[in-house]
Amino acid sequence: MTVAPPPLLAAASLSFLRQDEPVFGPLDFELHAGQLALVEGDNGSGKTTLLRVLAGLLHVDAGELRWRGEPLRRDECAGEIVFLGHQLGLKGDLSPRENLRIAAGLHGTCEGTNPERALHDVGLAGYEDEPVRRLSAGQKKRAALARLRLVPATLWLLDEPYANLDRQGIALVNRLLEGHVAAGGAALVTSHGAVSFHGGEPRRIRMHA
Amino acid sequence: MSSWIPLWLHKLGSPPTFYRFAGKLRPWMLALAIVLGLVAMYGGLVLAPADYQQGDDYRIIFVHVPSAWMGLFIYAVMAVSAFIALVWRIKLAEVVAMESAPIGAAFTLITLTTGSLWGVRMWGTWWTWDARLTSELVLLFLYLGVIGLYHAFEDRRQGARAAAFLALIGIINVPIVHFSVNWWNTLHQGSTVRLFGPSTMSGSMIWPLLTMMVATKCYYVFSLCSRVRADLLSLESGKDWVRRIASEEHPG
Amino acid sequence: MSQATLGRACAAVLQRDLTLAWRRRGDIAMPVLYALIVTTLFPFALGPENALLQRIAGGAVLVTVLLAMLLALDGMFRSDIEDGSLEQLVLAPQPLALMLGMKILAHWLTTALPLIVIAPMLASMLQLPATAMPVLLLALALATPMLSLLGAVLVALTAGTRRSGMLLALMLLPLCVPVVIFAAGALAAAQQGLPWIAPIAWLGAALALALVLAPLACAAALRIALDA
Numbered sequence: 204m205t206v207a208p209p210p211l212l213a214a215a216s217l218s219f220l221r222q223d224e225p226v227f228g229p230l231d232f233e234l235h236a237g238q239l240a241l242v243e244g245d246n247g248s249g250k251t252t253l254l255r256v257l258a259g260l261l262h263v264d265a266g267e268l269r270w271r272g273e274p275l276r277r278d279e280c281a282g283e284i285v286f287l288g289h290q291l292g293l294k295g296d297l298s299p300r301e302n303l304r305i306a307a308g309l310h311g312t313c314e315g316t317n318p319e320r321a322l323h324d325v326g327l328a329g330y331e332d333e334p335v336r337r338l339s340a341g342q343k344k345r346a347a348l349a350r351l352r353l354v355p356a357t358l359w360l361l362d363e364p365y366a367n368l369d370r371q372g373i374a375l376v377n378r379l380l381e382g383h384v385a386a387g388g389a390a391l392v393t394s395h396g397a398v399s400f401h402g403g404e405p406r407r408i409r410m411h412a
Numbered sequence: 413m414s415s416w417i418p419l420w421l422h423k424l425g426s427p428p429t430f431y432r433f434a435g436k437l438r439p440w441m442l443a444l445a446i447v448l449g450l451v452a453m454y455g456g457l458v459l460a461p462a463d464y465q466q467g468d469d470y471r472i473i474f475v476h477v478p479s480a481w482m483g484l485f486i487y488a489v490m491a492v493s494a495f496i497a498l499v500w501r502i503k504l505a506e507v508v509a510m511e512s513a514p515i516g517a518a519f520t521l522i523t524l525t526t527g528s529l530w531g532v533r534m535w536g537t538w539w540t541w542d543a544r545l546t547s548e549l550v551l552l553f554l555y556l557g558v559i560g561l562y563h564a565f566e567d568r569r570q571g572a573r574a575a576a577f578l579a580l581i582g583i584i585n586v587p588i589v590h591f592s593v594n595w596w597n598t599l600h601q602g603s604t605v606r607l608f609g610p611s612t613m614s615g616s617m618i619w620p621l622l623t624m625m626v627a628t629k630c631y632y633v634f635s636l637c638s639r640v641r642a643d644l645l646s647l648e649s650g651k652d653w654v655r656r657i658a659s660e661e662h663p664g
Numbered sequence: 665m666s667q668a669t670l671g672r673a674c675a676a677v678l679q680r681d682l683t684l685a686w687r688r689r690g691d692i693a694m695p696v697l698y699a700l701i702v703t704t705l706f707p708f709a710l711g712p713e714n715a716l717l718q719r720i721a722g723g724a725v726l727v728t729v730l731l732a733m734l735l736a737l738d739g740m741f742r743s744d745i746e747d748g749s750l751e752q753l754v755l756a757p758q759p760l761a762l763m764l765g766m767k768i769l770a771h772w773l774t775t776a777l778p779l780i781v782i783a784p785m786l787a788s789m790l791q792l793p794a795t796a797m798p799v800l801l802l803a804l805a806l807a808t809p810m811l812s813l814l815g816a817v818l819v820a821l822t823a824g825t826r827r828s829g830m831l832l833a834l835m836l837l838p839l840c841v842p843v844v845i846f847a848a849g850a851l852a853a854a855q856q857g858l859p860w861i862a863p864i865a866w867l868g869a870a871l872a873l874a875l876v877l878a879p880l881a882c883a884a885a886l887r888i889a890l891d892a
Contacts, residue, residue, distance in 0.1 A: 222568070224650065258755055259755065260754065260755070262891055288751065290748025291748055294680070294743075294747060296688065297680070297687075305676045305677070307668070308675065309677070310668050310757060311667045550838045551838075553834060556834055557837075560835070561822065564827065564828065564831055567824075574822075574824065574889055577881075577884065578818075581839070585839055591842075592841065592846060596845040
């Protein structure tokens with residue numbers, strides 16, 4: 204008999220307060236390696252705040268977060284979590300290639316990939332050296348998605364990854380997610396729209412305002 | 413037996429308890445401040461003899477010196493509660509630190525004003541770059557920086573934490589400024605009028621000074637209690653205990 | 665798979681900020697231009713008397729350089745906050761204090777270094793004797809990094825606010841008083857032919873302390889300012 208591994212990320216009665224008003228929670232969920240979770244909820248239900256708390260940008264007000272069964276410590280899991288927020292973290296004056304080189308310098312790179320290949324994978328071949336500020340909103344999003352493709356991480360925290368993307372772009376996000384989950388990674392994705400995901404039914408975390 | 417202290421402190425740290433505690437303490441502190449202040453004034457302005465050099469002009473020290481002490485004392489209180497606020501995230505400590513800052517700034521301003529008034533009589537000029545006055549001016553800027561940073565944030569608790577951090581940087585800075593200003597002063601100025609010469613002050617001058625010092629401390633506690641109470645009400649306006657107080661004081 | 669090493673991460677951040685500064689070369693010229701304008705105004709305000717200018721030259725150049733640096737300080741993290749790259753830096757698996765140290769270094773290289781380069785010119789406009797010039801450069805070389813380091817901590821504290829220009833000056837003043845006193849003290853001593861090593865040594869000691877502590881304080885301040 205084998206003991207089931209502890210979940211990659213577990214939240215117990217997690218909540219976050221702003222001016223003493225709860226923004227969300229208390230929230231309980233578990234996320235195992237190889238799982239995808241959709242965070243659903245209306246505008247203002249605290250989806251973005253949840254992701255920022257999980258990423259470690261905001262402190263945990265109440266409740267507990269566990270990482271692989273142990274209380275989460277930021278210095279231990281820093282390299283394993285990537286966060287993609289509304290602000291994409293791209294410098295407008297630099298090209299996508301240069302932006303990805305910085306990410307590679309900070310995080311390292313996955314096996315068998317490099318900035319050029321990552322950009323090719325997200326359909327930005329030919330735009331490698333264009334300054335990011337000249338790209339369209341969708342292309343900027345793709346450049347940010349290329350970072351997911353490039354840097355090694357176990358848990359992806361994606362805030363509205365489908366926003367600004369065309370049909371192919373949405374398919375691209377789904378493909379990236381499927382590849383990541385199949386490789387044993389996990390992802391938490393927020394979306395207020397309906398999402399079709401082909402790799403089996405994702406877990407759903409419902410948030411109430 | 414040792415565990416009752418943190419528990420007691422912990423209870424006092426909860427906003428409703430502190431609100432009640434401060435409400436009880438407040439009138440006593442005000443009364444004490446007024447009585448002691450009047451006694452000290454009588455002792456300083458009437459009973460104490462005139463100075464053989466400065467005549468009656470020196471009597472401004474009964475306001476000037478206690479204010480200067482309070483300026484530093486309140487900064488120390490602010491820094492200690494800022495430290496507590498940053499390490500343990502206690503809301504009351506944040507409020508105490510932030511509400512101390514304006515009081516401390518006011519005392520520092522009084523120190524500067526009275527020092528300047530004194531300067532007119534002693535040195536014949538409103539302002540002189542005396543080491544102590546300059547340090548005091550820098551202290552005022554430290555206070556203003558803390559107050560300004562606190563109000564620059566939209567989220568008040570976040571502002572309090574940022575300003576608390578600044579207050580801690582400031583407490584490291586105060587001795588450095590004092591040291592450097594002293595050094596600068598000896599470099600540039602040959603003679604400074606020494607306010608307190610080697611001559612010892614007589615007892616009839618010292619007791620009003622000390623009484624005034626206690627009076628200003630009491631006033632500080634009174635003022636802090638009032639400000640913290642008001643702040644707690646607005647910070648916790650959504651909580652039950654605030655609603656209860658509101659309905660008790662304005663029934664219907 | 666290639667691991668991110670500390671050296672590579674430092675190089676990436678430094679190279680990024682220097683590249684960005686190079687792409688906006690005009691911004692580098694602004695503090696230099698500002699210092700030039702302020703220095704030009706002194707003789708108009710005080711009269712072109714050489715003896716008088718000579719007396720104030722050291723202090724005037726110092727204060728001008730500090731003000732010019734203050735002008736550029738506000739922008740240290742602004743664009744990084746706006747486009748979210750600061751969040752990415754905070755979340756990167758690298759010691760934040762060190763990464764911020766690299767950003768401060770890049771900021772110093774792009775704003776303070778040009779000012780130090782033109783400082784001899786500014787000083788000769790105000791008739792500073794050539795003998796005091798090495799001391800001026802030495803004092804600036806120690807005082808400007810102090811200012812970048814202290815300024816970075818304060819800029820990080822104001823990262824969560826919208827308006828910060830004037831506030832930053834108010835917060836920086838008490839911190840830079842000792843820096844100005846010792847730097848100007850060394851210059852004055854050199855101009856009078858007195859030994860100037862003591863204030864310079866104090867500045868050096870303070871800089872050594874700030875080099876270690878300021879990036880740590882900056883990281884802590886940034887975490888406070890972003891946490892909302």
